[in-house]
Amino acid sequence: MIEQTPLVPQPIQSQPTPTPTVPPAILISKLPNSQSKMYMIAAIIAISLGIIGIFTWNIVTQQTVSTTVPTPTSTNTPSPTPVRQLSAIASQSAFMVLDEKIASLSSSIKNYIIEDPSLSPPVLVLPLGFTQ
Protein backbone atom coordinates (compact mmCIF):
# COMPACT_ATOMS: atom_id res chain seq x y z
CA MET A 1 0.00 0.00 0.00
CA ILE A 2 1.23 3.21 -0.94
CA GLU A 3 0.73 5.77 1.66
CA GLN A 4 -0.53 8.98 0.17
CA THR A 5 0.79 12.10 1.68
CA PRO A 6 -1.48 15.13 1.49
CA LEU A 7 -0.40 17.74 -0.98
CA VAL A 8 0.75 20.70 0.98
CA PRO A 9 1.49 23.79 -1.05
CA GLN A 10 5.05 24.52 -0.84
CA PRO A 11 5.93 28.13 -0.19
CA ILE A 12 7.51 29.70 -3.24
CA GLN A 13 11.00 30.37 -2.58
CA SER A 14 12.04 33.77 -3.75
CA GLN A 15 14.54 33.47 -6.54
CA PRO A 16 17.39 35.92 -6.49
CA THR A 17 16.62 38.52 -9.33
CA PRO A 18 19.48 38.86 -11.73
CA THR A 19 20.92 42.34 -11.67
CA PRO A 20 21.17 43.82 -15.20
CA THR A 21 24.60 44.17 -16.40
CA VAL A 22 25.05 47.73 -17.63
CA PRO A 23 27.97 48.16 -19.91
CA PRO A 24 30.19 50.84 -18.68
CA ALA A 25 29.55 54.17 -20.49
CA ILE A 26 32.08 54.98 -23.08
CA LEU A 27 33.32 58.38 -22.28
CA ILE A 28 35.01 60.18 -25.14
CA SER A 29 37.21 61.85 -22.70
CA LYS A 30 38.28 58.41 -21.53
CA LEU A 31 38.89 57.28 -25.13
CA PRO A 32 42.27 57.55 -26.53
CA ASN A 33 42.99 60.81 -28.43
CA SER A 34 42.93 59.45 -32.01
CA GLN A 35 39.57 57.70 -31.52
CA SER A 36 37.88 60.74 -29.97
CA LYS A 37 38.94 62.92 -32.90
CA MET A 38 37.38 60.44 -35.33
CA TYR A 39 34.04 60.59 -33.51
CA MET A 40 34.11 64.39 -33.51
CA ILE A 41 34.79 64.56 -37.27
CA ALA A 42 32.02 62.05 -37.99
CA ALA A 43 29.55 64.09 -35.94
CA ILE A 44 30.49 67.32 -37.71
CA ILE A 45 30.11 65.66 -41.11
CA ALA A 46 26.71 64.24 -40.13
CA ILE A 47 25.44 67.63 -38.92
CA SER A 48 26.77 69.37 -42.04
CA LEU A 49 25.08 66.82 -44.28
CA GLY A 50 21.81 67.35 -42.40
CA ILE A 51 21.95 71.12 -42.84
CA ILE A 52 22.78 70.81 -46.53
CA GLY A 53 19.92 68.34 -46.94
CA ILE A 54 17.39 70.65 -45.31
CA PHE A 55 18.62 73.60 -47.35
CA THR A 56 18.34 71.66 -50.63
CA TRP A 57 14.85 70.42 -49.70
CA ASN A 58 13.66 73.99 -49.13
CA ILE A 59 14.97 75.15 -52.49
CA VAL A 60 13.34 72.23 -54.32
CA THR A 61 9.92 72.73 -52.67
CA GLN A 62 9.96 76.50 -53.35
CA GLN A 63 10.65 75.89 -57.01
CA THR A 64 7.74 73.50 -57.34
CA VAL A 65 5.25 75.92 -55.66
CA SER A 66 6.11 79.08 -57.57
CA THR A 67 5.88 77.74 -61.05
CA THR A 68 5.89 80.60 -63.55
CA VAL A 69 3.13 80.61 -66.23
CA PRO A 70 4.70 80.46 -69.61
CA THR A 71 3.85 83.45 -71.81
CA PRO A 72 1.95 82.49 -74.94
CA THR A 73 3.85 82.92 -78.08
CA SER A 74 2.30 83.65 -81.42
CA THR A 75 2.10 80.75 -83.72
CA ASN A 76 1.68 80.66 -87.41
CA THR A 77 -1.45 78.48 -87.31
CA PRO A 78 -4.27 79.99 -89.45
CA SER A 79 -7.41 81.41 -87.74
CA PRO A 80 -10.60 79.34 -88.09
CA THR A 81 -12.60 82.30 -89.58
CA PRO A 82 -12.94 81.67 -93.27
CA VAL A 83 -12.01 84.50 -95.59
CA ARG A 84 -15.13 85.33 -97.63
CA GLN A 85 -14.79 86.33 -101.20
CA LEU A 86 -16.41 89.63 -102.15
CA SER A 87 -18.94 89.45 -104.96
CA ALA A 88 -18.72 91.40 -108.20
CA ILE A 89 -21.67 93.55 -107.04
CA ALA A 90 -19.86 94.68 -103.87
CA SER A 91 -17.55 96.97 -105.83
CA GLN A 92 -20.39 98.63 -107.80
CA SER A 93 -21.29 102.21 -106.94
CA ALA A 94 -25.02 101.27 -106.94
CA PHE A 95 -24.34 98.76 -104.16
CA MET A 96 -22.40 101.30 -102.09
CA VAL A 97 -25.22 103.85 -102.47
CA LEU A 98 -27.76 101.19 -101.46
CA ASP A 99 -25.68 100.32 -98.40
CA GLU A 100 -25.65 103.98 -97.31
CA LYS A 101 -29.38 104.36 -97.94
CA ILE A 102 -30.18 101.34 -95.77
CA ALA A 103 -28.04 102.72 -92.93
CA SER A 104 -29.86 106.06 -93.24
CA LEU A 105 -33.27 104.32 -93.32
CA SER A 106 -32.49 102.26 -90.22
CA SER A 107 -31.44 105.29 -88.18
CA SER A 108 -34.42 107.32 -89.46
CA ILE A 109 -36.90 104.64 -88.34
CA LYS A 110 -35.18 104.09 -84.99
CA ASN A 111 -35.13 107.82 -84.24
CA TYR A 112 -38.84 108.22 -84.94
CA ILE A 113 -40.69 109.00 -81.70
CA ILE A 114 -44.28 107.76 -81.78
CA GLU A 115 -45.61 110.18 -79.18
CA ASP A 116 -44.51 113.75 -79.81
CA PRO A 117 -44.66 115.29 -76.30
CA SER A 118 -45.18 118.77 -77.73
CA LEU A 119 -48.48 117.61 -79.25
CA SER A 120 -50.20 116.56 -76.02
CA PRO A 121 -53.53 118.39 -76.00
CA PRO A 122 -54.27 120.66 -73.02
CA VAL A 123 -56.31 119.13 -70.19
CA LEU A 124 -58.88 121.64 -68.96
CA VAL A 125 -61.63 121.74 -66.33
CA LEU A 126 -64.49 123.38 -68.19
CA PRO A 127 -67.54 123.80 -65.84
CA LEU A 128 -67.42 127.05 -63.92
CA GLY A 129 -69.14 125.50 -60.92
CA PHE A 130 -71.00 128.54 -59.60
CA THR A 131 -73.68 127.59 -57.08
CA GLN A 132 -76.97 129.17 -58.15
Added chain:
Amino acid sequence: MSVYIIISLIFTLFMHTYASASSSQAYSDYLYQFDVYRQKYTDFKVAKNEYEKFKSLTSQTEALNNTISMLSQRDLLLRAYLLLLNEKLNEDQGLGEQDKVLYRTLINNEVTFLNNHSSLVTAIGSLNDADQISKKLETHYDILQASMRQTIGGISLGQLAIRAKEYDIVLADAKALINTNRGVFSAEKQTTLDRWLLQITNTRSLYQQKVNDIAGSISQFKDTSISEQDRSFQKVQRSIGEARQYLVDGASNLRELTEAIRYQD
Protein backbone atom coordinates in the same frame (compact mmCIF):
# COMPACT_ATOMS: atom_id res chain seq x y z
CA MET B 1 -27.45 125.16 -114.58
CA SER B 2 -25.43 124.38 -111.45
CA VAL B 3 -26.12 127.90 -110.15
CA TYR B 4 -29.86 127.19 -110.31
CA ILE B 5 -29.37 123.93 -108.45
CA ILE B 6 -27.38 125.67 -105.71
CA ILE B 7 -29.99 128.46 -105.42
CA SER B 8 -32.84 125.95 -105.22
CA LEU B 9 -30.93 123.96 -102.57
CA ILE B 10 -30.39 127.09 -100.48
CA PHE B 11 -34.07 127.99 -100.89
CA THR B 12 -35.17 124.51 -99.84
CA LEU B 13 -32.87 124.64 -96.80
CA PHE B 14 -34.18 128.10 -95.91
CA MET B 15 -37.78 126.98 -96.25
CA HIS B 16 -37.14 123.92 -94.08
CA THR B 17 -35.51 126.06 -91.37
CA TYR B 18 -38.37 128.54 -91.62
CA ALA B 19 -40.93 125.77 -91.27
CA SER B 20 -39.17 124.34 -88.18
CA ALA B 21 -38.92 127.84 -86.73
CA SER B 22 -42.66 128.33 -87.30
CA SER B 23 -43.47 125.12 -85.48
CA SER B 24 -41.18 125.85 -82.54
CA GLN B 25 -42.51 129.44 -82.41
CA ALA B 26 -46.07 128.09 -82.31
CA TYR B 27 -45.07 125.69 -79.51
CA SER B 28 -43.49 128.51 -77.49
CA ASP B 29 -46.62 130.59 -77.95
CA TYR B 30 -48.79 127.66 -76.83
CA LEU B 31 -46.68 127.19 -73.67
CA TYR B 32 -46.88 130.90 -72.92
CA GLN B 33 -50.66 130.92 -73.35
CA PHE B 34 -50.89 127.90 -71.06
CA ASP B 35 -48.91 129.68 -68.34
CA VAL B 36 -51.16 132.74 -68.59
CA TYR B 37 -54.24 130.50 -68.49
CA ARG B 38 -53.05 128.75 -65.31
CA GLN B 39 -52.61 132.10 -63.61
CA LYS B 40 -56.00 133.37 -64.76
CA TYR B 41 -57.70 130.13 -63.74
CA THR B 42 -56.18 130.45 -60.24
CA ASP B 43 -57.41 134.06 -60.02
CA PHE B 44 -60.87 132.94 -61.17
CA LYS B 45 -61.01 130.20 -58.50
CA VAL B 46 -60.01 132.65 -55.75
CA ALA B 47 -62.57 135.25 -56.88
CA LYS B 48 -65.28 132.59 -57.17
CA ASN B 49 -64.59 131.34 -53.62
CA GLU B 50 -64.67 134.91 -52.31
CA TYR B 51 -67.99 135.54 -54.01
CA GLU B 52 -69.52 132.30 -52.73
CA LYS B 53 -68.32 133.13 -49.25
CA PHE B 54 -69.45 136.76 -48.98
CA LYS B 55 -72.04 137.12 -51.77
CA SER B 56 -71.24 140.83 -51.83
CA LEU B 57 -71.55 143.05 -54.91
CA THR B 58 -67.82 143.74 -54.86
CA SER B 59 -66.91 140.07 -54.76
CA GLN B 60 -69.53 139.40 -57.44
CA THR B 61 -67.98 142.02 -59.77
CA GLU B 62 -64.51 140.63 -59.04
CA ALA B 63 -65.72 137.10 -59.81
CA LEU B 64 -67.36 138.23 -63.06
CA ASN B 65 -64.24 140.06 -64.26
CA ASN B 66 -62.01 137.10 -63.45
CA THR B 67 -64.43 134.66 -65.12
CA ILE B 68 -64.49 136.71 -68.33
CA SER B 69 -60.70 136.98 -68.29
CA MET B 70 -60.31 133.22 -67.72
CA LEU B 71 -62.85 132.24 -70.42
CA SER B 72 -61.18 134.56 -72.89
CA GLN B 73 -57.76 133.10 -72.11
CA ARG B 74 -59.15 129.56 -72.41
CA ASP B 75 -60.19 130.31 -75.99
CA LEU B 76 -56.77 131.79 -76.71
CA LEU B 77 -55.05 128.71 -75.29
CA LEU B 78 -57.12 126.30 -77.38
CA ARG B 79 -56.55 128.42 -80.47
CA ALA B 80 -52.78 128.46 -79.80
CA TYR B 81 -52.82 124.67 -79.62
CA LEU B 82 -54.75 124.39 -82.89
CA LEU B 83 -52.26 126.75 -84.55
CA LEU B 84 -49.44 124.51 -83.32
CA LEU B 85 -51.14 121.53 -84.97
CA ASN B 86 -51.53 123.57 -88.13
CA GLU B 87 -47.81 124.41 -88.19
CA LYS B 88 -46.94 120.76 -87.67
CA LEU B 89 -49.16 119.93 -90.63
CA ASN B 90 -47.41 122.56 -92.73
CA GLU B 91 -44.04 120.99 -91.91
CA ASP B 92 -45.22 117.49 -92.66
CA GLN B 93 -43.80 115.89 -95.79
CA GLY B 94 -45.35 112.47 -95.52
CA LEU B 95 -49.08 113.09 -95.73
CA GLY B 96 -50.91 113.31 -99.02
CA GLU B 97 -52.43 116.66 -99.99
CA GLN B 98 -55.95 115.29 -99.61
CA ASP B 99 -55.28 114.28 -96.00
CA LYS B 100 -53.70 117.64 -95.24
CA VAL B 101 -56.76 119.44 -96.62
CA LEU B 102 -59.00 117.29 -94.39
CA TYR B 103 -57.01 118.05 -91.23
CA ARG B 104 -56.70 121.76 -92.07
CA THR B 105 -60.48 121.91 -92.52
CA LEU B 106 -60.95 120.37 -89.08
CA ILE B 107 -58.56 122.90 -87.54
CA ASN B 108 -60.14 125.86 -89.35
CA ASN B 109 -63.63 124.83 -88.22
CA GLU B 110 -62.48 124.73 -84.60
CA VAL B 111 -60.64 128.05 -84.86
CA THR B 112 -63.80 129.60 -86.29
CA PHE B 113 -65.83 128.19 -83.40
CA LEU B 114 -63.35 129.61 -80.86
CA ASN B 115 -63.34 133.02 -82.54
CA ASN B 116 -67.13 133.15 -82.33
CA HIS B 117 -66.99 131.96 -78.74
CA SER B 118 -64.45 134.65 -77.87
CA SER B 119 -66.76 137.35 -79.23
CA LEU B 120 -69.55 135.94 -77.04
CA VAL B 121 -67.27 136.01 -74.01
CA THR B 122 -66.58 139.72 -74.45
CA ALA B 123 -70.37 140.34 -74.35
CA ILE B 124 -70.88 138.60 -70.99
CA GLY B 125 -72.73 140.87 -68.56
CA SER B 126 -73.43 138.59 -65.60
CA LEU B 127 -72.29 135.39 -63.95
CA ASN B 128 -75.37 133.71 -65.37
CA ASP B 129 -74.30 134.78 -68.88
CA ALA B 130 -70.81 133.49 -68.15
CA ASP B 131 -72.21 130.13 -67.20
CA GLN B 132 -74.30 129.96 -70.38
CA ILE B 133 -71.37 130.94 -72.63
CA SER B 134 -69.05 128.51 -70.89
CA LYS B 135 -71.57 125.73 -71.53
CA LYS B 136 -71.39 126.45 -75.26
CA LEU B 137 -67.74 125.39 -75.21
CA GLU B 138 -68.46 122.46 -72.86
CA THR B 139 -71.07 120.99 -75.23
CA HIS B 140 -68.74 121.43 -78.19
CA TYR B 141 -65.66 120.10 -76.41
CA ASP B 142 -66.07 116.48 -77.57
CA ILE B 143 -65.98 117.58 -81.21
CA LEU B 144 -63.01 119.86 -80.54
CA GLN B 145 -61.09 117.04 -78.82
CA ALA B 146 -61.97 114.64 -81.65
CA SER B 147 -60.62 117.10 -84.22
CA MET B 148 -57.43 117.53 -82.20
CA ARG B 149 -56.87 113.80 -81.79
CA GLN B 150 -57.67 113.13 -85.42
CA THR B 151 -55.07 115.69 -86.47
CA ILE B 152 -52.44 114.35 -84.03
CA GLY B 153 -53.02 110.85 -85.42
CA GLY B 154 -52.72 112.23 -88.94
CA ILE B 155 -49.43 113.97 -88.14
CA SER B 156 -48.08 110.68 -86.69
CA LEU B 157 -49.13 108.85 -89.86
CA GLY B 158 -47.36 111.53 -91.89
CA GLN B 159 -44.16 110.91 -89.93
CA LEU B 160 -44.48 107.18 -90.59
CA ALA B 161 -45.20 107.79 -94.27
CA ILE B 162 -41.88 109.66 -94.66
CA ARG B 163 -40.06 106.52 -93.45
CA ALA B 164 -42.25 104.29 -95.63
CA LYS B 165 -41.36 106.33 -98.71
CA GLU B 166 -37.67 105.99 -97.87
CA TYR B 167 -38.23 102.25 -97.38
CA ASP B 168 -39.88 101.95 -100.81
CA ILE B 169 -36.98 103.70 -102.52
CA VAL B 170 -34.41 101.43 -100.85
CA LEU B 171 -36.44 98.31 -101.63
CA ALA B 172 -36.81 99.32 -105.29
CA ASP B 173 -33.04 99.97 -105.49
CA ALA B 174 -32.28 96.56 -103.95
CA LYS B 175 -34.63 94.82 -106.40
CA ALA B 176 -33.09 96.64 -109.37
CA LEU B 177 -29.56 95.78 -108.24
CA ILE B 178 -30.36 92.10 -107.81
CA ASN B 179 -32.30 91.86 -111.08
CA THR B 180 -29.61 93.55 -113.17
CA ASN B 181 -26.97 91.25 -111.72
CA ARG B 182 -28.67 87.91 -112.25
CA GLY B 183 -26.07 85.29 -113.01
CA VAL B 184 -23.49 86.68 -110.59
CA PHE B 185 -24.55 84.26 -107.87
CA SER B 186 -25.23 80.55 -107.91
CA ALA B 187 -28.78 79.48 -108.71
CA GLU B 188 -29.30 78.41 -105.09
CA LYS B 189 -28.18 81.76 -103.70
CA GLN B 190 -30.21 83.66 -106.30
CA THR B 191 -33.33 81.78 -105.17
CA THR B 192 -32.61 82.72 -101.56
CA LEU B 193 -32.14 86.38 -102.48
CA ASP B 194 -35.43 86.39 -104.44
CA ARG B 195 -37.23 84.82 -101.49
CA TRP B 196 -35.82 87.41 -99.11
CA LEU B 197 -36.92 90.22 -101.41
CA LEU B 198 -40.42 88.78 -101.43
CA GLN B 199 -40.44 88.64 -97.63
CA ILE B 200 -39.30 92.26 -97.36
CA THR B 201 -42.05 93.28 -99.79
CA ASN B 202 -44.58 91.36 -97.68
CA THR B 203 -43.43 93.22 -94.56
CA ARG B 204 -44.14 96.47 -96.40
CA SER B 205 -47.65 95.19 -97.21
CA LEU B 206 -48.27 94.37 -93.55
CA TYR B 207 -47.17 97.89 -92.63
CA GLN B 208 -49.61 99.35 -95.17
CA GLN B 209 -52.43 97.20 -93.83
CA LYS B 210 -51.76 98.47 -90.30
CA VAL B 211 -51.61 102.09 -91.47
CA ASN B 212 -54.95 101.71 -93.27
CA ASP B 213 -56.50 100.36 -90.05
CA ILE B 214 -55.10 103.33 -88.11
CA ALA B 215 -56.51 105.81 -90.65
CA GLY B 216 -59.91 104.11 -90.28
CA SER B 217 -59.77 104.33 -86.46
CA ILE B 218 -58.76 107.99 -86.53
CA SER B 219 -61.75 108.96 -88.64
CA GLN B 220 -64.09 107.40 -86.05
CA PHE B 221 -63.13 109.74 -83.19
CA LYS B 222 -66.05 112.00 -83.97
CA ASP B 223 -69.38 111.45 -82.20
CA THR B 224 -67.75 109.69 -79.24
CA SER B 225 -67.23 110.81 -75.66
CA ILE B 226 -63.83 112.06 -74.51
CA SER B 227 -63.20 108.92 -72.43
CA GLU B 228 -63.93 106.76 -75.50
CA GLN B 229 -61.68 108.99 -77.55
CA ASP B 230 -58.91 108.51 -74.97
CA ARG B 231 -59.22 104.73 -75.24
CA SER B 232 -59.30 104.79 -79.04
CA PHE B 233 -56.37 107.19 -79.13
CA GLN B 234 -54.25 104.89 -76.95
CA LYS B 235 -55.12 102.02 -79.29
CA VAL B 236 -54.08 104.14 -82.25
CA GLN B 237 -50.76 104.94 -80.56
CA ARG B 238 -50.13 101.22 -80.02
CA SER B 239 -50.98 100.49 -83.65
CA ILE B 240 -48.58 103.22 -84.79
CA GLY B 241 -45.89 101.50 -82.72
CA GLU B 242 -46.69 98.19 -84.43
CA ALA B 243 -46.57 99.80 -87.88
CA ARG B 244 -43.20 101.31 -87.02
CA GLN B 245 -42.00 97.86 -85.92
CA TYR B 246 -42.82 96.46 -89.40
CA LEU B 247 -40.56 99.11 -90.90
CA VAL B 248 -37.81 98.33 -88.34
CA ASP B 249 -38.01 94.62 -89.22
CA GLY B 250 -38.04 95.35 -92.95
CA ALA B 251 -34.99 97.63 -92.66
CA SER B 252 -33.19 94.96 -90.66
CA ASN B 253 -33.97 92.38 -93.38
CA LEU B 254 -32.72 94.79 -96.05
CA ARG B 255 -29.45 95.07 -94.12
CA GLU B 256 -29.20 91.27 -94.09
CA LEU B 257 -29.89 91.20 -97.83
CA THR B 258 -27.04 93.62 -98.62
CA GLU B 259 -24.66 91.56 -96.50
CA ALA B 260 -25.65 88.51 -98.53
CA ILE B 261 -25.07 90.40 -101.79
CA ARG B 262 -21.70 91.69 -100.60
CA TYR B 263 -20.15 88.20 -100.62
CA GLN B 264 -20.00 85.68 -103.40
CA ASP B 265 -20.74 82.54 -101.37
